[in-house]
Amino acid sequence: MLLIELATGFCLMVGAIFLLVGSIGLFRLPDFYMRLHGPTKATTLGLGAILTASIIFFSFRGDGISTKEILIIWFIFLTAPITAHMLSKAALHVRQKPRADTLNQDRLASIRERRQ
Amino acid sequence: MLDTIALAVSAVIGLSLLLNLGRFMIGPHMLDRLIALDTMYINAIALIVILGIFRGSPLYYEGALVIAMLGFVSTTAVCKFILRGDIIE
């Protein structure tokens, strides 16, 4: 039983750390395109870890294996890239300025118009 | 022991929610607020799942699923609004 608690606690802590890293990234990175990186990945993985903890916890309570959290994990990993893409599309549309030292930022106009 | 860990982890997630709220306040663009809100949705799901572990009840799962779906749909809807709604092309 102690082993289950340890595994659950470990997954919870890993998840919380990644969620915190994603939120810190969102808070302190300087431009919108960079801020996009924190929430789409670190928080997704963090939530995945926390749901894994939930699976471990509820599977060893005698009510059989708990699988329904897989559905949330699946859904989150499916939708995170779509959200990121929609946000970046909107950012290009309203002409968000990237940081001054961004590589290839002279090509933003052609990216927006989906040219080469 | 797990109760202590769950409480500590909730505190960490509360901290990240505060950071998201800070980004939500300072903006500067509407999109920054939108992405902060989206991250808050994810943190809220995590908080609910941890509450379920803390209480030992699997009933909170449905709430988490509903928030996950609402978060995705609302973020995409606002993006679509920004893309199509307010700019004269």
Added chain:
Amino acid sequence: MRRMNHKPYIPHPFQFLMLFIVWLLLTHRYSLGNMLLAAILAWLVPIAAMAIRAPTTPVRRPLKAISFFWLLLGDIFVSNIVVAKQVLGATERLRPGFIAVPLDMQAALPITLLASTISLTPGTVSIEITEDHQFLYVHALHVESEKEMVDRIKRRYEKPLKEIFQC
């Protein structure tokens, strides 16, 4: 989509499997009756929804897809740690940039999967695709060398996807 060269009794095996699993996960009861109901629904719903489906690219190598999934999972985990270091370190030292990745695929589904993969593996977010499906624009948090990054994406993610879909 009028592709009927599959086994006639399950016209859409992929959708069948997907709906079957999702139904079981949602209801969370694994009795024989519930599985039977899941099978009937998973068989019936794709047939009913056939009219609104867009043409897709069939998966040719399912086993490759499974090994790609594990590669992706490992990459998500390892590179998240790298990005965590970058996010917590000095942001002035980061060199963000937009990169154009030339694509060897044309079909919509493989490109969608590639773009999602790029978005999920930390350090890169796919931003936009050119109208003619020739280039995928990617924003990277830290670019050491543009060419190396493009090579890595092509070698590590595009090649397996091309093999899975045989296109």
